[in-house]
Each structure stands twice: as structure tokens, then as C-alpha cells.
Amino acid sequence: MNTQTPVIQVDGLSRTYRDVAALKDVSFTLEPNIICGLLGRNGAGKTTLMRMLTGQDFPSAGSARVFGQDPVENSAVLQQMCFISESTRYPEGFQARHVLTGAPWFYANWDAAFADELVGKFRLPLKREVRKLSRGQQSALGVIVGLAGRAPVTIFDEPYLGLDAVARHTFYDTLLADYAEQPRTILLSTHLIDEVSNLLEHVLVLDEGRLLLDQSADSLRGSASAVAGRAGDVDSFAEGRQVLHRDTLGGLATVTISGRLTSADRVAAAAANLEIAPVSFQQLIVDLTTQSTPQPSLASVVYE
Amino acid sequence: MDEGRPIFQQIAERVENDILSGALVEEGQVPSTNEFAMFYRINPATAGKGVNLLVEQGILYKRRGIGMFVAAGARERITARRREQFVLEYVAPMLAEAASLGIAPGQLTQLIDTQLIESQLTEKETR
Amino acid sequence: MTAISIAPAATRIPSRHRITKVMRLQMVNRLTYLGIPWIITGVALVISIVVAVLISVSVPEPGRQAALEGMAYSWAGLSPFWYLAVVGVQAVSAIFPFALGFSITRREYALGTLVTFVVIAAFNATGWAILTEIERAINAAGLTFHHFTALWFSEVGAGSVWLSLFTLQIVIFAVASAFAAVYARWRAMGMLVLWTAVALVVLGLIAFALLTGSAVPIIDWLMGFTITGFFAALLIPATLAFALGWAALHRAPLRG
CATH class of the missing domain: 3.40.50.300 (P-loop containing nucleotide triphosphate hydrolases)
Incomplete structure (x- = not known):
């Protein structure tokens, strides 16, 4: 087509x-x-x-x-x-x-x-x-x-x-x-x-x-996920991945990770007591466009 | 629509659900791509992609100039695949959650049995 | 499946028709081009008649005729012309961006607008020229009244009256639209440069006339024109103004 x-x-x-x-x-x-x-x-x-x-x-x-x-x-x-x-x-x-x-x-x-x-x-x-x-x-x-x-x-x-x-x-x-x-x-x-x-x-x-x-x-849909849990666990899970956004609350953290998660990723996240939630279309665009410095390379990262 | 997954997959799933529930019968006609698009307020091309997915899987088939129909044996094929998914999507996470709550495997099977009996009882009562 | 195929291309409308359609678009609101100029004409005429009646009633017999003749210097017949300057500006400032929004090219817009100006000027000139002739007939019948028969009108034939009314409107449209076009292209800076240039040219011409002692010959040369020739010659600066307008407009971006 x-x-x-x-x-x-x-x-x-x-x-x-x-x-x-x-x-x-x-x-x-x-x-x-x-x-x-x-x-x-x-x-x-x-x-x-x-x-x-x-x-x-x-x-x-x-x-x-x-x-x-x-x-x-x-x-x-x-x-x-x-x-x-x-x-x-x-x-x-x-x-x-x-x-x-x-x-x-x-x-x-x-x-x-x-x-x-x-x-x-x-x-x-x-x-x-x-x-x-x-x-x-x-x-x-x-x-x-x-x-x-x-x-x-x-x-x-x-x-x-x-x-x-x-x-x-x-x-x-x-x-x-x-x-x-x-x-x-x-x-x-x-x-x-x-x-x-x-x-x-x-x-x-x-x-x-x-x-x-x-x-x-x-x-684009589902090409990013929000991962939440204890800050240390979240960060080690996020290591080596493209992080679009990071929020912390006390010892807890939420990061938006670009790229689709594999089932192995999900198992690993569950084992580390991390919660994974889909990121809405709008939230993804907001996260992409609120970075202080636009990163043109993002396009290729999110792209499958 | 669920934000996390591509819409065309969700459309395909909904059609499958309708086949499982009997809302769509085998050899019966399914709505057109445009009707799906209008009903779910989605792009017609996306709806088309979802329908195509089912055609590739042999769940639906095209009759030229007439439309789209549910294939014979579609129900069985969907059930078989969903049974495989059931283990991955429900049983595995349940075992993980049970482990984190300290529920022993023996207790787990017992819980399932109790739950089954209860639901059978309530079913009888409502009849 | 979704039959994806290139939609049949829209039938094309020939350029000539689109120019006429720009003209129709300019005139879709008839009040602007036809309503208001003629309302002004009507109101001014009523005022002139009231003044004439007041003169007849209040001025004693000996001076009455002279006072009525004096109305010839009121320029009342030209009162709608000031409004036409506004029309010339609006034709560009309001309709140009709107026309681009209707997928019209700048060229189609400019030609259509030019044709609109010519048609409107001809229509108005014809109307006013007819009224002038009626007024002349009234005067010839011995009733002194001057509204249209002012200025040079008393000296020339109906054809020249029409020509003068026509070219005056064209000049006003040309200059007003040229200013608006320069603004559309270069905004405030363009206005500043244009006004300064106009002032410098006028001052330069006066200085040239005074310094070279050619003021008298120039005035003599201007006076040598027949009225008809003078108004026909006005079409030259009008053409220059239109050219300036197009030069500005053909690369004017849409903004804001």
C-alpha cells in the first residue's frame, strides 16, 4: 500500500x-x-x-x-x-x-x-x-x-x-x-x-x-511505557533505555521509557516489583516535546 | 480503546470476542471496514488492518463484491489460541503474585477449588 | 479492504473563470462597493438640496443667484471618493488574505481585483455622469442648482465628465491598494519607506522647479492640457501605482 x-x-x-x-x-x-x-x-x-x-x-x-x-x-x-x-x-x-x-x-x-x-x-x-x-x-x-x-x-x-x-x-x-x-x-x-x-x-x-x-x-501507540516502583529498582530497569521523562516522589520513581517492552522485560519488571502502565498518545507527545533540548535522534529511537 | 496497544489488534480482538460470544456466527457476514471505523471512531485504514489480520489468520474470509464473512472453524481456532495465551497472561502472573504474597502452591490450588465451588453455587442460586 | 486509490482530481476551473470569480468574491458583499458609495451620494445630494432651499429662503433676492452659483465650489459631488480610498485599502487588506485562504493565486487575485476596480469605477462614473446631465438640464431650464455640476464639469461634454469621474476613481483605487499591498508585504517598515519616498519625490520636484527656475514653464505646461487630456494622463500614475502594488503583492506572505 x-x-x-x-x-x-x-x-x-x-x-x-x-x-x-x-x-x-x-x-x-x-x-x-x-x-x-x-x-x-x-x-x-x-x-x-x-x-x-x-x-x-x-x-x-x-x-x-x-x-x-x-x-x-x-x-x-x-x-x-x-x-x-x-x-x-x-x-x-x-x-x-x-x-x-x-x-x-x-x-x-x-x-x-x-x-x-x-x-x-x-x-x-x-x-x-x-x-x-x-x-x-x-x-x-x-x-x-x-x-x-x-x-x-x-x-x-x-x-x-x-x-x-x-x-x-x-x-x-x-x-x-x-x-x-x-x-x-x-x-x-x-x-x-x-x-x-x-x-x-x-x-x-x-x-x-x-x-x-x-x-x-x-x-507510536504503545511505543512507550511508564514504569513505576522504588527509585533504585526503576533506575536499574531503565538503565540503557531511552528515558523520556522521570518523576520522583519520596523513594518512588516513575519513568517513561521509549521503545516497546518485550515479554522478558515484563517478567523482569514484575520480578523487581515494578508496575508497568501504557503511556497515552497525548502523554507521549507531551513527554517528547517537554524535553529542555530537543533530541532529533529520538525519532529513530521510537521508530520501530 | 486501550492506550497501550495498536488499535488494529484491539479491533481484531473485539471481532474475535464477538465470534466467541456468538454475536457473530460462522459463515455469517461481519460489518464492513467503514462500519467498524464509524462505530469505534477510528481511522478506516486502521479498521482495515484489524480485519486483514483476521483474514490472514483464517478467521475471516472475503467474498468478492459481497463482503467479509466468519470462516468455518473460526471459533475453534480462536479458542485454541486464547488457551495458549491464557497461561501466559493469567496463570503465569497469578503464580508470580502468589509467590510474592507467600501463598504456597498447595494453598493456591485449594483457593482455586474453593472459588470454583462458590461460583457454581451462586450460579445455581441465580437460576 | 479500504480501497486506497488516488481520489479523482477535482475538475479544474480555467484561469479566466477564476479571475471573474475573484471579482464576484470582491462583490459578494454588495454593500461595500455599491451600497455605501450610493448611500453617500444620496445623503450628500439631500444635503445639497437642503442647502439650496435654505439659500433660496434666507438670502435676499440680489445675492441669491451668486450664492447658488457658489455651490459649484462645494465639491459635494466628489464626496463618495473618500470612501473609495477605504474600499481600495480593504480590497487588499481584508480580501487578499481571505482569497489566499480560498486557494486563489496572487495573480488571480490581483487580476480579479483590477477588473473589479475597473467595473466599479465605470459603473459609478456612468451613474454620476447621468445625474450630472440631469442637473445640467435643470440648470438649463433656469433653476440654479449645483451638486454634480461642479469644478470642470460645466466646461466639458458628457463624455469628458464620465472620463474624469472614471479616472479619478481608478487613481484612488490604485494608490490606496498600492499602499495596502506595500503594507501587506513589508508592514510598518514598508509604510515608512513609502511615505518617505513620496515626500522626497514631491519635495524633490518642487526643489527642482524652484532651483532651475522651471516652475512657471511647468505650470504653463500643465495648464496647456485639455481637461480631457489631463484626466486621460492620470491613468499613467494609476498604472504605476498598480505596478507598485503588484510588485509588492506577488511575493507577499500571509501572516498573523
Whole structure:
């Protein structure tokens, strides 16, 4: 299944604003028709990367290619893409209906009936100025355009800021149902990692402008474990392993260890009275991105 | 979903559980990959991987253009494999825990017997 | 299994159509381009009429005609033009980032916006020129009233009135959008450099005229233009401003 030409190909991509490096030498490829999560802390470079992919910003070095071509000023490529950004500022006086009227002029696959259905699902008021809508309603508008646009490459940047839990699950369910019917490439950045982790097939993690992880969601799940017990036992168990995080409480310690444990490891841990617990997807990303100095080598350590 | 293990394995296990419980019968049709994905709110490719795993193990089989079915003898195959796992996953840890609590092997078998009798009694009462 | 295949590529929309669609996007909110300029025109016209009535009632007969003629210097007919400068800025500052979000290229955006400006300017010029002709007819009928027939309008034909109204709007759109484009590309620093450059050019021209003693010939040269020629020539600086705007915009990143 992994023999297809990549839909997105990024090589040594860097972007520097004056003296601030927003992206540093990022390289990866994405297969077509997968749902990929772009994760990382605020300021990690997620939005910058997405803007490079959609020709909204220009690389300082390296290249970003979509369908094998440079997206900058490339109408043929851009027409296949839809970028829904949390930072979209709607023009003054624009109402939701103006946005939904304009969208089909630019997205050839636009499904008007689907858009109407979504307006109902998200209870979006159409005749109020977009700038006066709540954060959540503005997010809903973006989500509707992104889903109904059915662009072969759809990019969501923090698509559901301000959406309540009900609306978020409406988004997940609608996305999954629509994606199952009409597979397309979806790149999604979010803070709510645990909520979306099951939807993702692939994960990219950015930290301080560097690509920390580029691997399948399934290989990431269970690729780290939390080991707890007496500090001395824990440390001797952890010796020679990649420790992502360490907490102590009195004489007790908990360490997050990267890499899958073998059954021999489990037996050894049980013998040493250590408790082993799985590390959640979100916790793993948090541990990976809270290290004081990012370690690019981590990617290869966690990778199976 | 359990955080520790790949989702596709968990999907495969749930289908196996359904076969064991009789919710899915041999030669009966199973839901489509997309239906699994929607139901468990997971990526369709992941659901597909789980279903594929069962196909490789001969638990499920494909009928072209119709869908996925439970293979004949699937139940037996699952039971056999799970029995092997039972020793690893339940018996071995139980022995380790018993040892750390100072329960002698003789006491352990006695405990199991008592437990069995009790559960049989409660079963009779509830009938 | 999940049949993974490349989704059928979206049908492509020809570039020409996308430029027209940018124009439709610019005008999706009709209030901005058509509503407000004409509301301003209407309000200004009502004010002019009220003033004319007040003059007729309060100014005694001998000076009344002169006072009514004096309204010709009110420039009231040009009142919507200031608003158009705002429109020119917004067309870039608000619609440009929004258009990029709709997967539109900078080139499609720029051409579509240029066409929008031309269409709007032509539409407004036609409307105002017709009103000017109506007012001239009223004046010819002996009722002195000046709202549109101000400035040079009394001296030229309907065609030149239309041309002057058209090119003035184009100049305003061009300059306003060029400033907004420079801001979009270089932010505050760009504004600083642009304003300084404009000031230096103006000062330089004045200094040149004064120091070389060519002020009088230059003024004579300007006065030598016919009104029509002068307004037609305004399209040259407008083109330069558009060129500056495009130069800034074609590499403008989206931020914030």
C-alpha cells in the first residue's frame, strides 16, 4: 500500500523570519488518502509549515511539493487544496452565507447539499456577521467549508478552537463518514491529541521548528511505557533505555521509557516489583516535546 | 480503546470476542471496514488492518463484491489460541503474585477449588 | 479492504473563470462597493438640496443667484471618493488574505481585483455622469442648482465628465491598494519607506522647479492640457501605482 507517489513531499524546508527560525530543515513525505495529524506545541511551526504547503508563504530554504509541483502561484495545484486556518480573518461585513456562496466558485468538488446539512448540524447562523460570531461558530464555518469543499488535499489548522464537545464529535463523525466514502488526504493540526488520536493513520510531530516524529499512529501507540516502583529498582530497569521523562516522589520513581517492552522485560519488571502502565498518545507527545533540548535522534529511537 | 496497544489488534480482538460470544456466527457476514471505523471512531485504514489480520489468520474470509464473512472453524481456532495465551497472561502472573504474597502452591490450588465451588453455587442460586 | 486509490482530481476551473470569480468574491458583499458609495451620494445630494432651499429662503433676492452659483465650489459631488480610498485599502487588506485562504493565486487575485476596480469605477462614473446631465438640464431650464455640476464639469461634454469621474476613481483605487499591498508585504517598515519616498519625490520636484527656475514653464505646461487630456494622463500614475502594488503583492506572505 505504501508504493504510491507521495501527495506531499517536503525536503529540507526551512523558514526564517528575520532572526527567528520557524522551521528548521524539515523533510517528510505523505502518502495520498491518509488522515495525518500534525502535532506540536504552540509556536512549533505547524501553521508555518501549512502555509508553505499552500503557497501562502515562501520557504527560506528547501522545498515543499504537492502533487509533485511547487504550490506557490500554482493554480492547478492550489485548486486541489483547501486550507482551513484558525487564523482566518473574515472581511468586514462578511456573513456566513457570503462565505458559503463564494466557496463553490473555488472548490470544484463543492457539495452544496452536504454544506447545508452541516450548517444544520452545527447550528450555524448564516445571516450574522462572521466577525461577530463566537469563536466556536467561526470554527464551525471553517469546518463546513473544509468538509463540503472535498478538496483532494484538505488541511485543517486547529479546526475546532472554541467548539464544544458535542460539536467536536460531530466533526469527527462527519469527517470519518465522509472520508470513508470519499478518501482524500487530510492534514490536521490540533492540541486535543487524545480526542483525535484514533482518527489518525500517520503522525508528524514538530518541536521548535524541527520534525521530531514522522511515523504511523499505530507504531507510536504503545511505543512507550511508564514504569513505576522504588527509585533504585526503576533506575536499574531503565538503565540503557531511552528515558523520556522521570518523576520522583519520596523513594518512588516513575519513568517513561521509549521503545516497546518485550515479554522478558515484563517478567523482569514484575520480578523487581515494578508496575508497568501504557503511556497515552497525548502523554507521549507531551513527554517528547517537554524535553529542555530537543533530541532529533529520538525519532529513530521510537521508530520501530 | 486501550492506550497501550495498536488499535488494529484491539479491533481484531473485539471481532474475535464477538465470534466467541456468538454475536457473530460462522459463515455469517461481519460489518464492513467503514462500519467498524464509524462505530469505534477510528481511522478506516486502521479498521482495515484489524480485519486483514483476521483474514490472514483464517478467521475471516472475503467474498468478492459481497463482503467479509466468519470462516468455518473460526471459533475453534480462536479458542485454541486464547488457551495458549491464557497461561501466559493469567496463570503465569497469578503464580508470580502468589509467590510474592507467600501463598504456597498447595494453598493456591485449594483457593482455586474453593472459588470454583462458590461460583457454581451462586450460579445455581441465580437460576 | 479500504480501497486506497488516488481520489479523482477535482475538475479544474480555467484561469479566466477564476479571475471573474475573484471579482464576484470582491462583490459578494454588495454593500461595500455599491451600497455605501450610493448611500453617500444620496445623503450628500439631500444635503445639497437642503442647502439650496435654505439659500433660496434666507438670502435676499440680489445675492441669491451668486450664492447658488457658489455651490459649484462645494465639491459635494466628489464626496463618495473618500470612501473609495477605504474600499481600495480593504480590497487588499481584508480580501487578499481571505482569497489566499480560498486557494486563489496572487495573480488571480490581483487580476480579479483590477477588473473589479475597473467595473466599479465605470459603473459609478456612468451613474454620476447621468445625474450630472440631469442637473445640467435643470440648470438649463433656469433653476440654479449645483451638486454634480461642479469644478470642470460645466466646461466639458458628457463624455469628458464620465472620463474624469472614471479616472479619478481608478487613481484612488490604485494608490490606496498600492499602499495596502506595500503594507501587506513589508508592514510598518514598508509604510515608512513609502511615505518617505513620496515626500522626497514631491519635495524633490518642487526643489527642482524652484532651483532651475522651471516652475512657471511647468505650470504653463500643465495648464496647456485639455481637461480631457489631463484626466486621460492620470491613468499613467494609476498604472504605476498598480505596478507598485503588484510588485509588492506577488511575493507577499500571509501572516498573523
